Amino acid sequence: MAPNPRSAKITKRVIGALTPEGARYTVWDTQLKGFGVRVAATDTKTYVVPYRMIGGADRLLQIARHRVVTAEEARERAAAVLAQVASGGDPQLTKFERREELTMAGLCDLYTAEGTALKKASTLQIDKIRIARHIKPRLGRMKITDITRRDIERLMVDVDLGHIRGEATPHTRGGIHAAARRRDRFLSQAELARLGDVLTQMETDGGDPRHLDIIRLLALTGARKNEIARLRWSEIDREQGLLRLADSKTGAKIIRARETRLAVTVYVANFGKENFAWPACLARSEVATCRAARTWRRSFGPSRRASAGSTSSSPTPPSAPTRRWARSRTRSSRP
Incomplete structure (x- = not known):
């Protein structure tokens, strides 16, 4: 068997004739200086381009394996790499950075x-x-x-x-x-009055007073749902009629609520004894109530609208966040 050459015009036929040896070796192309094919002991054949940086550092760029690209395509890529090196570039560093780039x-x-x-x-x-x-x-x-x-x-x-x-x-x-x-509509005075009548009737019928108070405050303050449902006693300034929220979607803020009288009618006797103004249950005052949505659907349901003498579609609360909550909560109850 003829020995493997160390230089030749790299073509498909030449590469096909190369056989593995005990150690890795490289065959250099006679047509483009600096371009070669490296043959490993496992018979893996890879197109390579060695080059030296301006500062003296040596690099070896692997272009691709044989059969992934043809010899002619590999030679064209090698020429582009050598041109980049001649202009001061570092193709190996670019390849490394590309590999390390975030997905x-x-x-x-x-x-x-x-x-x-x-x-x-x-x-x-x-x-x-x-x-x-x-x-x-x-x-x-x-x-x-x-x-x-x-x-x-x-x-x-x-x-x-x-x-x-x-x-x-x-x-x-x-x-x-x-x-x-998205809808931009506010409750009219008549709708607010009708809502008040419905909530009063629900309270008479045994509705949960916590949930009714939450809905009253939502309608009268324009606050977000959880700003009221998870309201803490420590955030209620009864003297000045303010809700001093320690945290909200937009950070700490103050809601003026003097005209609403804070709508706290049931748990006034427990002021300061519970963490939340409307806890899920008195035995677990660290958990805010989250069932008001059920009462909300009932208050805007067909039977309640009929009892209030209304045939119009369900009104939406006055603030944008509460409008979105009302829309998602009342869609199933619309006639």
Whole structure:
């Protein structure tokens, strides 16, 4: 058997004739200086380009394995690499940086680990669901520099069409007219009066006074649902008629509630004894009540509207956050 050459014009035939030896060796191309094919003892054949940086550091760039690209394609890539080196570039460093570049999944993991210090727990929960259900399945494996505007738009369309997996929240579910569901309407004086009559009748019929008080405060203050449902006694300034919320979606804030008389009619005797103004039960005062939505649906249900002498559609509460909550909670009870 003829010995393997150490230089030749690298072609498919030449590479096919190369056989493995006891140690790795390289055959250099006679057509392009600096281009070669390395043959390992395992008979693996790889196109390579060695080069020296301006500072004297030696590099060896592996272009691709034989059969992944042809000899002619490898020679063209080698010529481009050598041209980049001649202009002061470092193709090996570029390749390494490309390999180490974050994928979208890695970026999302970095965000959840280090970028959420100022996020509310509820907002962070929604972000995690969006990442797990929308972003990672569609874009997770892509390098961040490869993601284009078109990729983002396609993802937004898929979410809008509801092409997502099972678990979701009302904030992450998407759907065809998700943006069109927003409405800007306030309760009229007549609607407020009708709501008051319905709540009074419900209280007479044995409705939970905690839930009725929550709904009254929602309607009269325009606060968010959990700002009232999870209101603490320590946040109620009875002397000045204020709700001094230690925390909310937008941080600490004050809600003027003098004209509402704070709507606290049942647990006044327990003021200061319980953590929450409307606890889930007196035995577990550390848990805020979260069942007011059931009473909300009843108050806007067909039977209640009929008893109040109304045939119009269910009114929405006065604030934007409460409007969104009312819409999702009352949709099933509309006639």
